[in-house]
Every structure is written in structure tokens, then in C-alpha cells.
Amino acid sequence: MKARVTVTLKSGVLDPQGKAIEGALKSLGIAGVESVRQGKVFDVELAGNDRNKAETALKAACERLLANTVIENYRVEVLG
């Protein structure tokens, strides 16, 4: 089973990397860019077919390692 975990900075947390990327996009002349926030994507392969179990395991993974919940939010999508 495949799943995707997305970790993003909470709103209000300063994101200097996002700001630098935003500046670079603007200097490339990409039209209409107002702001950029960067984050991380984890593609995870899981054993078994139980979606609920997979979701529970990945939430634990996020809480214990993949995200620092002081500054980050996470989203778990089990893709099947």
C-alpha cells in the first residue's frame, strides 16, 4: 500500500527558505507569484491492506519523527 505524508510549516512560522524561493521565482519573472511556503513530502510504502491501520501508523510516525509539531502541520493520505 502506498501513502503520502505532507509536512508543512504552520502559518505564522517564519519560513526564510520559502521567502528565498519566492524571491527567486519572482526574479525569473514567473507571473503572479504572491508567496511561497516550502515543505516536505514523504512517499511511504506499507505492508498489508488495512487503510485504518496504515493511517494510525503514519500518524504515529508524524508525531514521533516526521513532523515537529511545535512548528509543523502534517497530512496523511493513504493512496491504496
Added chain:
Amino acid sequence: MKSAVIVFPGSNREGDVARALTVISGRAPAMIWHADSALPAGTDLVVLPGGFSYGDYLRCGAIAARAPIMGAVRAHAGRGGLVLGICNGFQILCEAGLLPGVLMRNAALKFICHDVFLRVERSDTPFTRRYNAGDVIRVPAANGEGNYIADAETLARLEGEGRVLFRYTSPEGKLDPAYNFNGATNAIAGILSEKLNVLGLMPHPENHVDPLVGATDGRGLFESIETALEEAA
């Protein structure tokens, strides 16, 4: 003083801190590999050194904070044992939940490496009893992610409980954004745990213990620890 320095893959200041501990206490620390699960019996002080553990993968200190040895470090801290985290060690302590908050990318996005001035906020702690409150010390800093942040509630607690031990200031000890080189909230350079036995700080006092390098302002921190342990014995 019986100290232990934890070595993670990618630590690079363990030699500096081992040397400082040896110079000041006359006793070399035990060097403990991250994959070990126990500290030597009778360890008084655990040091998490600077460096780039696991290449800063995922987040600075995130993977090291889950290393096997960290269970023993957590237990040592829980018993009231002294723990000192310097630079990457501070990041690891935050990731391990032994200190609150996070060290984010420096506000100016640059890795910054030069001497900084720290104001010692209080002297009644195991780490600063050989300084006076208000003293300004000059020590090297070298970090890309030293910008301390925490939520408003945590900051209010840290400030209210006097747990901010070091702040970036001018050489005269004045708060000045020009000297807060990484943009840390409230110019925070180092904080203490609730029981004052765990200290994390970004700059490197271990590099200013020998007159040969031009300054010895960092000695006081290690001398303080030794004095505190002698008093407790």
C-alpha cells in the same frame, strides 16, 4: 567531575568539548557512541556536542534525538543529572523534548561563524555560578540554524521562570538587533529546563578555554559545573 560526551554520526565538536572538560576538570570524559544504550555508572554530566548529526537530515537534531542513547540521557536528566547541549546538541535537546522550542534557519539564511557576545542572565544555576549576572562573555558561534523560536505561551513561561540563561547582546550587554545575529526570539542564545539541570545553547564556550586562542570567557561555564558538582557531593 565524571562526564560523558555523546558522539553521533556527524558530530564534529566532540574533540573540542572533550579537551575543554579535560583542561578544566583534569579528567577526560567518556566518549559514548550514540548506538549505546547506557551511560557509564556515576556519570555527573552528559554533553551533546556540536556538529551536523546525520547531516541535518529531516530537521537539525531530529534523528539524533531518537538515537538509542537518548533514553539514558532522558533518564539522567529525569534524575536531576546535568545535561549540556551545545549548538547541534541544543537542537537535539529541543527535538528530544528535553527543552522546549525549536532552532530554525537563521533569519538572514546564512551560516554565520564569528565571535558573539552573550549576557549571562543569572548566576544561581549549576552552569553559571562562576559568572555574575549581567556579565558579558565573548564566545564563538558557528551555525546555520540557531534562530530560536517557541510559541507565545512557552516564551512567557521561559521568561517568567528565569530560564533564559544567555542572550545575544552588544559588548556592553545591551540588547541590539545588530548583535542578534541569527534573529532568535528575544535574542535567546541559551535556555534551561524547568529544574535548571539541562542547558542548551547555540554558541561554543568550549572553544574559549585556552589563552592560546585569545579568550577564555568560556571557562566559567565548565568551572561552574565543577563547582556545582563539588557542592552537591
